[in-house]
Amino acid sequence: MRRVALRGLLARKTRLALTALAVALGVMLIAGTYVFTDTINSSFDRIFSVSLQKIDVVITPDTDLSGDDGTTVPLDASLLRKARAVDGVRTAEGSVSDQNGTVLGKDGKPVSQQGAPMIIASLNGPAFESLNVADGRFPKTADEVALDKGTADKEGFKLGARISVQGVAPRKRYRLVGLTTIGGVPSLGGAAFATLTLAEAQRMTGKQGRFDAIDIDGDPGVDPRQLTARVRQISGRGTVVRTGRQEAQSQSDDIRSNLSFLSTALLAFGGISLFVGAFIIFNTFSITVAQRAREFALLRTLGASRRQVLRSVLLEGLAIGVLGAAAGLGLGIAVASGLRALFKSFGIDLPSSGTVILTRTITVSLIVGILVTLIACVVPALRATRVPPVAALREGVALPETRHSRLAFPLALVLTAIGVALLVLGLFVASGATSALSLTGAGAAVTFLGVALLSPRLVPPIASLVGAPLQRLFGLTGRLARENSVRQPGRTATTAAALMVGVALVCFAAIFAAGANKTIADAVDSGLRGQVILQNQAGFGAFTPAAGAAVKQIPGVEVVSPVRGATTRVQGISGKEALAGIDPAGFQRVYRLTVVKPRTPGRNAIRDLPDNGLLVETGYADDHKLKLGDPVALKTPRNGLLRVKVSGIFKDKGQLVGSLVVSNRVLQQQFGVDRDQLTFIGLTGGRENPAVKRAIDARLARDFPQVEARTAAQFTQDQRDQINQLLGLIYALLALTVIVALFGIVNTLVLSITERTRELGMLRAVGTSRRQVKAMIRLEAVITAMIGGVLGIVLGVGLSLLVTRAIDDFSIAFPVGTLVVVLIASGVAGVLAAILPARRAARLDVLEALAYE
Amino acid sequence: MIVTATDIKRRYGAGEAAVEALRGVSVAFPKGEFTAIMGPSGSGKSTLMHILAGLDRPTEGSVLVDGTEIVGLDDNALTQLRRDKLGFIFQSFNLLPVLTAEENILLPLSIAGRDPDREWIRRLIETVGLGDRLTHRPAELSGGQQQRVAVARALASRPSVVFADEPTGNLDTKTSADILTLLRRSVDEFGQTIVMVTHDPESASVADRLLVLRDGLLAEDSAGVAAPVVAPAGQA
Numbered sequence A: 001m002r003r004v005a006l007r008g009l010l011a012r013k014t015r016l017a018l019t020a021l022a023v024a025l026g027v028m029l030i031a032g033t034y035v036f037t038d039t040i041n042s043s044f045d046r047i048f049s050v051s052l053q054k055i056d057v058v059i060t061p062d063t064d065l066s067g068d069d070g071t072t073v074p075l076d077a078s079l080l081r082k083a084r085a086v087d088g089v090r091t092a093e094g095s096v097s098d099q100n101g102t103v104l105g106k107d108g109k110p111v112s113q114q115g116a117p118m119i120i121a122s123l124n125g126p127a128f129e130s131l132n133v134a135d136g137r138f139p140k141t142a143d144e145v146a147l148d149k150g151t152a153d154k155e156g157f158k159l160g161a162r163i164s165v166q167g168v169a170p171r172k173r174y175r176l177v178g179l180t181t182i183g184g185v186p187s188l189g190g191a192a193f194a195t196l197t198l199a200e201a202q203r204m205t206g207k208q209g210r211f212d213a214i215d216i217d218g219d220p221g222v223d224p225r226q227l228t229a230r231v232r233q234i235s236g237r238g239t240v241v242r243t244g245r246q247e248a249q250s251q252s253d254d255i256r257s258n259l260s261f262l263s264t265a266l267l268a269f270g271g272i273s274l275f276v277g278a279f280i281i282f283n284t285f286s287i288t289v290a291q292r293a294r295e296f297a298l299l300r301t302l303g304a305s306r307r308q309v310l311r312s313v314l315l316e317g318l319a320i321g322v323l324g325a326a327a328g329l330g331l332g333i334a335v336a337s338g339l340r341a342l343f344k345s346f347g348i349d350l351p352s353s354g355t356v357i358l359t360r361t362i363t364v365s366l367i368v369g370i371l372v373t374l375i376a377c378v379v380p381a382l383r384a385t386r387v388p389p390v391a392a393l394r395e396g397v398a399l400p401e402t403r404h405s406r407l408a409f410p411l412a413l414v415l416t417a418i419g420v421a422l423l424v425l426g427l428f429v430a431s432g433a434t435s436a437l438s439l440t441g442a443g444a445a446v447t448f449l450g451v452a453l454l455s456p457r458l459v460p461p462i463a464s465l466v467g468a469p470l471q472r473l474f475g476l477t478g479r480l481a482r483e484n485s486v487r488q489p490g491r492t493a494t495t496a497a498a499l500m501v502g503v504a505l506v507c508f509a510a511i512f513a514a515g516a517n518k519t520i521a522d523a524v525d526s527g528l529r530g531q532v533i534l535q536n537q538a539g540f541g542a543f544t545p546a547a548g549a550a551v552k553q554i555p556g557v558e559v560v561s562p563v564r565g566a567t568t569r570v571q572g573i574s575g576k577e578a579l580a581g582i583d584p585a586g587f588q589r590v591y592r593l594t595v596v597k598p599r600t601p602g603r604n605a606i607r608d609l610p611d612n613g614l615l616v617e618t619g620y621a622d623d624h625k626l627k628l629g630d631p632v633a634l635k636t637p638r639n640g641l642l643r644v645k646v647s648g649i650f651k652d653k654g655q656l657v658g659s660l661v662v663s664n665r666v667l668q669q670q671f672g673v674d675r676d677q678l679t680f681i682g683l684t685g686g687r688e689n690p691a692v693k694r695a696i697d698a699r700l701a702r703d704f705p706q707v708e709a710r711t712a713a714q715f716t717q718d719q720r721d722q723i724n725q726l727l728g729l730i731y732a733l734l735a736l737t738v739i740v741a742l743f744g745i746v747n748t749l750v751l752s753i754t755e756r757t758r759e760l761g762m763l764r765a766v767g768t769s770r771r772q773v774k775a776m777i778r779l780e781a782v783i784t785a786m787i788g789g790v791l792g793i794v795l796g797v798g799l800s801l802l803v804t805r806a807i808d809d810f811s812i813a814f815p816v817g818t819l820v821v822v823l824i825a826s827g828v829a830g831v832l833a834a835i836l837p838a839r840r841a842a843r844l845d846v847l848e849a850l851a852y853e
Numbered sequence B: 001m002i003v004t005a006t007d008i009k010r011r012y013g014a015g016e017a018a019v020e021a022l023r024g025v026s027v028a029f030p031k032g033e034f035t036a037i038m039g040p041s042g043s044g045k046s047t048l049m050h051i052l053a054g055l056d057r058p059t060e061g062s063v064l065v066d067g068t069e070i071v072g073l074d075d076n077a078l079t080q081l082r083r084d085k086l087g088f089i090f091q092s093f094n095l096l097p098v099l100t101a102e103e104n105i106l107l108p109l110s111i112a113g114r115d116p117d118r119e120w121i122r123r124l125i126e127t128v129g130l131g132d133r134l135t136h137r138p139a140e141l142s143g144g145q146q147q148r149v150a151v152a153r154a155l156a157s158r159p160s161v162v163f164a165d166e167p168t169g170n171l172d173t174k175t176s177a178d179i180l181t182l183l184r185r186s187v188d189e190f191g192q193t194i195v196m197v198t199h200d201p202e203s204a205s206v207a208d209r210l211l212v213l214r215d216g217l218l219a220e221d222s223a224g225v226a227a228p229v230v231a232p233a234g235q236a
């Protein structure tokens, strides 16, 4: 029996390859993701453990409430004196490492424009310094800089070159005196790393007399853990004391959790692709089981039990699963370096020291691939066991109608309903991002399954719809193609459903992105009153307030109003919340916040925002039942509590401010925030003025290249570009799913052609030309693909309507052009899928085909 | 008696469209006898054979194979029955194209997980005359050779009875004669019991006994035993 199964597989190599490929591509993405992230993680692990190996104990600010860009409130110099006095401390040193720096390349533009950090760090004493100088020496004076070798090589900087750096202090030119490496690698994940003397680093980052970390070396024989406990006693609130090893671990963990979003997203796409692969496998097995009904019947008459038949089909599935999963694993390892290259081309040079393949990568890839294959072929295998032995003696047997297929329609309805219910639950009811996301994902998957099961009923009408024009264009060939596509509606339906999943997700992404673009445009239109916005050129991150101050001096600039940002926890409400700071006085001249009733009579809630006042966005107030005058306690980075009262409730159409707002003065005093996030600028007369804009640009370029000025239109375009870039990445990943679905079409066609050999021979015998046969197969593929396209578009539109409904103030926009392109593309995809099968069909020898049994 | 059928009735479908394929057939097959069943097309030959072999269920009646009542057995018991007691030869050979001739012959044994009796298989292969074709695939064999493989396969597990449904239906006269001789020899030399459906009188003449079916009833039995020619309705 085993031999029969395996020989059978080998005898049909094309099918074997195509079916295995359906699993392989999904597994490839999963394995690739693991290898990719594991490699990055292990490289960072090494860098961190090297950079902290000389340090026994380190004091850092608590990062619980660090900003989005990792900014924390620096440590006070007094802490260094206290640390030095602790028993068992041999030396202690303060250091600075600030991610909000900017290093300029030869072209006068920042060396990193794709979000890789540019770090300004202080040179540590020889007891602690972990950088090595590959060439030259470390800086000695306030005019010297050392740069990581990776960046220097990329930018073509030689020793002695003049290099501009900007932080909180304005741009300054340094002489390049050294090229550094860390842990043997020239670059830390593509980050630019500028080392200055301690005092100069403090000045440049606005941290005079303060440190980002205090490194401690213990006396010989002192256990770092005991020393840690002692240092903890003097370090005070809002600080963290760890051994060097713990700190390395903690930094590694941070990287891991930052990367985990990326890897989860990539894994999800792998999962989608496997989901689609499962359709293909199911379909292939269903068809071959039907075609081999006689063979199973024969085996049964020769004494094979039902279980033996079941096992032999499952064994085939297992073989395909093993083959597909192993191929996927191999491809994944190959693709991992491709992913790295891709990220590098975006300027993110993630460190890598050798490819890391963990046992987990191998086991998960193999298990998932094999399991998916087996699950997909269970139903066809069960169907094979229902072939009665007597079928071996009868001509023209069809598989018996099973209980399963009779229940399919009601089951499909129930599944679809459950799927939609899960979606609604995930989108509108569930609290907590994880449960909402997983409910929504499961809901989408179940809905897809339900619709796939429903689709045999939908195939004939849709086939008539898309087939009618083809019939008109191609006459009899078109008609035969249409008839063939509805001959086995279940088969066509599953094939189309595989494509449907990919198309639905593409449409969903397109509609969602269009909505997001529109939302942003609407928001900027209705919220922004100023004419220019200053922001970090990286697109996010804080920047020096000196930039705004300098712009203020330019004639034609009337108002400069910065928005700052911090992170807080609201007492009694779980989770972190962004806290924005504004300058109450001029804010309304540059940005519109609508104050909602009730208002305090005689006062403007925004302009008159008191130091003990808090503005709350109306949705947030509703969610948490906050009313005017309610007391609120906010956690500060130093573990203090800031007690304020709700002094106004506002509506923010522009959505640029967030849910909670205090004054910048409070943010500075309580949260230590002294850099701007966005700065709104109002020009004289309240109108755009190109000359003034040029003057602002020039002023920024001279001293603050880190900061860029954007008009409202440019600002909107920036956001659009970011969304579209993300959309491009999503399309690329969904392409994999679509490719899997196309293999499914190829597979189904090849199998159908084998089945219809006699018929094709007859058609050729009565005078059908090769070209006509090809055209017929091609059109059948086009119809199948377009059925998938139509179903996918309908589902995608439905899904996005549902999801956007769940998001407050989300504008819906339908990219009709994109949807039409998707429909046409699915037809074209059908043509591509038909190339091989059509060629096969046309090659059939007429006589042989007629004699075929 | 190896197989005893008593008052077999088989109706297909229900109501107006119902077809009475067998209307009360009783027949017994002694060990070592070669029986041919003839009759016009649609007279119920295949149906009778399917029921005798446990491949189809009678609407009424009983079938004993080697003393065991097989009507109403579940699938597992029937599977066991096929492994132990039954062999089949088909009109369209029904070999597995992916296996060699020898593997096809041994297939029933490997399905049942039994070790072949080497000596018996050697003798079988010698008898059917396939010695030099054993490693060939069915596609590389002529129709006659394929049917020889099928005969050897049916005999490989030494079944109590071999059922053959028009085994020469797809073969020319010369090859047909070869296959029939082969079946005859298996009865004479090995004491095999064979029940063969055919519509060719030439073929039937090789058998020991001839049954003729007409309209679902046994019309003639050359042995003249154990079966009333007409079983009036209501009398069982």
Ligand SMILES: Nc1ncnc2c1ncn2[C@@H]1O[C@H](COP(=O)(O)OP(=O)(O)O)[C@@H](O)[C@H]1O
Residues within 6 Å of the ligand: B012, B013, B019, B020, B021, B039, B040, B041, B042, B043, B044, B045, B046, B047, B048
């Ligand atoms: N599975 C079936 N369903 C319905 N009718 C059947 C079936 N099998 C056989 N019959 C009918 O029963 C009658 C006897 O058929 P069969 O035993 O195949 O005849 P024979 O083999 O003698 O040609 C015929 O009328 C045939 O149409």
Ligand SMILES: [Mg+2]
Residues within 6 Å of the ligand: B045, B046
């Ligand atoms: Mg017949």
